[in-house]
Amino acid sequence: MKPEARSMKSVLAMAGAELSLKARLGYVGLLLVSAAMTVVVLSLWFSEASLPPRTQLAFAAMSAIGVSWMALAGWALRARRPLYARDRVIAGGLAVAFSALFAAGCLAAVVMAGGAAAYGALGTGAVMLAGALVALVKARRRFSRLSIRRREIEALLKA
Numbered sequence: 001m002k003p004e005a006r007s008m009k010s011v012l013a014m015a016g017a018e019l020s021l022k023a024r025l026g027y028v029g030l031l032l033v034s035a036a037m038t039v040v041v042l043s044l045w046f047s048e049a050s051l052p053p054r055t056q057l058a059f060a061a062m063s064a065i066g067v068s069w070m071a072l073a074g075w076a077l078r079a080r081r082p083l084y085a086r087d088r089v090i091a092g093g094l095a096v097a098f099s100a101l102f103a104a105g106c107l108a109a110v111v112m113a114g115g116a117a118a119y120g121a122l123g124t125g126a127v128m129l130a131g132a133l134v135a136l137v138k139a140r141r142r143f144s145r146l147s148i149r150r151r152e153i154e155a156l157l158k159a
Helices: 003-015 021-047 053-079 086-112 116-158
Strands: none
Touching: 021 053, 053 086, 086 116
């Protein structure tokens, strides 16, 4: 068998692979935790008739965040194949967006109410946002490196 044929066969085998057990369990865990969080938030939201508007807004935002994480996990589990670096870029983007939303809410609490709890929450939000940004930058770099490598392999296979 020619080396090119073996290379093509190994590339096709990798492309047809399924999610590893570890990855599947991680996505199932994400799906279950986000679903549980969303159900709890929605239950609280709908069971209290006279919540202030800002509390309703916070519950709506938390529900949307939970549904977004559920959608990501469902998409990954439905694909049933390795998503490589793309899923990390998407998850990193979601983490940055949601951490920024949390930090903005904490900043609003600091401005409106002040207090040690608001400052503590803002500090936590800043740490979460920094961690999410680091994860997103790493994911984008890895995706870029893999995309370059993919083009190199495709060029070799065409030659």
